[in-house]
Amino acid sequence: MTTGTQLAFENTFVRDLEGLYLPWTAAPAPEPRLVLLNEGLAGELGLDPAQLRTPEGLGVLTGTAPPEGATPVAQAYAGHQFGNYSPRLGDGRALLIGELVAPSGERRDLHLKGSGRTPFARGGDGKAPLAPMLREYLISEAMHALGVPSTRSLAVVATGEDVMRERGPEPGAVLARTASSHLRVGTFQFAAASSARGTSTSTATGEVEVLRRLADHAIDRHHPAARDAENPYLDLYRRVVAAQADLVARWMHVGFIHGVMNTDNMTISGETIDYGPCAFLDAHDPATWFSSIDHAGRYAYGNQPGIAQWNLARFGEALIPLLADDQDEAIRLATGVLETFADAYHAARDEGYAAKIGTAAAGPLLTDLAALLAEHKPDHTLFFRRLSTAARGDAGPVRELFADPSVLDGWLESWRATDPDAAAMDRVNPAYIPRNHLVEEALAAAVDGDLEPIQWLLFVLGHPYDERDGFERYAQPPGPDAAPFRTFCGT
Incomplete structure (x- = not known):
């Protein structure tokens, strides 16, 4: 080559x-x-x-x-x-x-x-x-x-x-x-520990050398505008918190469950990394988790925002030596940034869900919808995709996702009054996600030497918002008799 x-x-x-x-x-x-x-x-x-x-x-x-x-x-x-x-x-x-x-x-x-x-x-x-x-x-x-x-x-x-x-x-x-x-939160944790083992007693020189070099590298690589801030390392922290708040909101919108949100699996760039025991929701249940090693459901779907903030707290702890000469002041500064996560996450979450239901006048509609979905557990992806059909006047397909369709009617009436944009909804609500049963089917075939199922799956998932005739099975959840799904990390 x-x-x-x-x-x-x-x-x-x-x-x-x-x-x-x-x-x-x-x-x-x-x-x-x-x-x-x-x-x-x-x-x-x-x-x-x-x-x-x-x-x-x-x-x-x-x-x-x-x-x-x-x-x-x-x-x-x-x-x-x-x-x-x-x-x-x-x-x-x-x-x-x-x-x-x-x-x-x-x-x-x-x-x-x-x-x-x-x-x-x-x-x-x-x-x-x-x-x-x-x-x-x-x-x-x-x-x-x-x-x-x-x-x-x-x-x-x-x-x-x-x-x-x-x-x-x-x-x-x-x-x-x-x-x-x-670069991961865990990279900074390692660098902070390495710096703490240094022989210098000066926090301005040798003791934080490794950590400072890492932070400078991260700023140059991912967040160069932080270099011009009054406190570049605090601004780095602020930008990483914002990036992760946006990322996890996007996970929640599409029903993605990472499965192993350890601090070594959280990037500084705000990219999703390490797809070990990950999977996607079928039924919308915040308590859903799939990983065979997550025995207590720590990384369940509904826990992901809180875990992200917990991880970011560990990132802030690693940065403490760089934020201020006085440790108490450094902790105060870091705490102030960490506390912005919740507002940033909720803003990104609500903006995305407002787009998914096709209206800027979301407000209480989102609160009521979250309660409805958590209680009645319709298929996450099908619910939002079929909602655009309801916006066009036919609520039948989305109502049939509920054992008692009438539970949705009051919400639908309030939502329709906002004149939702069906075409815009189709642009943000996928018809196709990596359905867990189809992924496993394709992987089993590939291991046996048949790559055709995985090639078709890649083709369909490459255009998730474009619904096409002949690919209906890729939009369907597993049947009612499917065994409980579990994922494994492969190590």
Whole structure:
């Protein structure tokens, strides 16, 4: 692969953040085979899909032959996992290859999952089964098409070896994904702890050096306007809080459940990251959770805004040494920013839901609707999609989602009085989401060598707002006899 003209790499993470990574190399991939390639994304990045399909291209996508200029590293970070702090997590089965600079000038990390064991592996094998990597490819691309900020998937490459999991041997694979960066709340937690272990007694110099370098890097990469603020690090915090408030509101609008909202899975950029045990609502129930490792439902659908604020509190704690010389003043400043989350989230949530019901005169309508949906639990996606049909005069399809359709009538009457815009509703309420039963069906077929179901699913989900004849099954929830759905993280 002629990488000089095809891949323009920079390595500002490696240049700026010594101490927050370990140089590492990928494990061999005995018989690499391209399973999925995102040609559209490749084009946006200035990559030639034909060359990515060559043996040299597969070497780039598996990390076994990094291109010139790349510096593969395993990133270091800490994190609260299900509320419990782990001081040393990091990329246990992943590598940051470097930063692609697209023709547009946009900078995107190229990051590999399943590329082999690193010093952060904590006893794991560092490998990834094919199905979870295909799952992340599918869901992340669906989220992108839905307009939700997300990491994106470039390719899935089967490695030609099996990995052992509880269900037995499974085909191994590497996922190549891109993001505006992989900086996380957990990265700042690790840097803060590293700075606290410094030998200097001066908070202005050595003690906070690692943390300050990281914050400066994050400002330059994601929030450069913060550099001109009176307190740049406080403004960084404010901007990250706002970005996450908007992101989680968007999750709630489409019924997305992340499933593992640990602080190492919350980005500074405001992108969704790490699609392990994620899934989408069928019935609208705030208590819904799917992850097999979330035994108490900590990360249930309705808990996500509160968990996001909790995570952001941990981010604020990490930034305390940078916010003011006096710790009490720093805490006061951070608390003031954190307290803006609720208003920012509610504003983004209500703005999005007002668009979903097609009226700016939402007000009490949204409060009453939230209570109706939580009590009667209609299908989340079908309810909002069919509501536009009601706006056009036929309420039958949306009423039939309720066991007692009459419970909706009073709300419908008040809502219709606002003259909702049906066409605008169709532009924000998807006809298609990654229905969990269809995702599992497609993944099982792909593992058995049949990629047609996943290709069709990717095609449909690439245009989620365009309802088309012949694709009705992709809009339907599972039948009433479907078994309870559970997701697994794939590690």
